[in-house]
Amino acid sequence: ERRPGTNFVPAHMGGDAPALKIAAVEGMHERDLTNVWIELSCTREYWAIRRLVDRYGAARLCYGSDWAMHHPLAVMISLVGAELDDSALAAILGGNLAALLAGRPAHSSPAGTRLP
Numbered sequence: 001e002r003r004p005g006t007n008f009v010p011a012h013m014g015g016d017a018p019a020l021k022i023a024a025v026e027g028m029h030e031r032d033l034t035n036v037w038i039e040l041s042c043t044r045e046y047w048a049i050r051r052l053v054d055r056y057g058a059a060r061l062c063y064g065s066d067w068a069m070h071h072p073l074a075v076m077i078s079l080v081g082a083e084l085d086d087s088a089l090a091a092i093l094g095g096n097l098a099a100l101l102a103g104r105p106a107h108s109s110p111a112g113t114r115l116p
Contacts, residue, residue, distance in 0.1 A: 046081030
């Protein structure tokens with residue numbers, strides 16, 4: 001809120017425990033922090049990814065592996081387990097980060113919602 005012109009990308013989906021990760025993302029949504037993008041490294045909870053995509057869309061989620069602490073496939077397994085549609089998966093695996101680095105706003109998800 002104090003730095004609306006600066007983009008933030010909290011690692012590990014904002015926490016290290018499932019409840020903390022979900023609370024962090026939900027708190028960002030409730031506060032309408034549109035300059036926050038979520039990086040998914042160390043997120044093994046496929047159900048948490050799915051829950052957040054269903055609720056907010058995939059527009060601000062970005063793949064991250066936390067290499068060399070974890071193998072890059074660890075998060076990929078969670079993404080597969082979340083059973084996301086192709087457009088959400090493409091956005092998370094690179095489209096969202098490309099938009100962020102290019103200074104473009106996040107696109108809405110197919111359902112018309114967006115992740116804070």
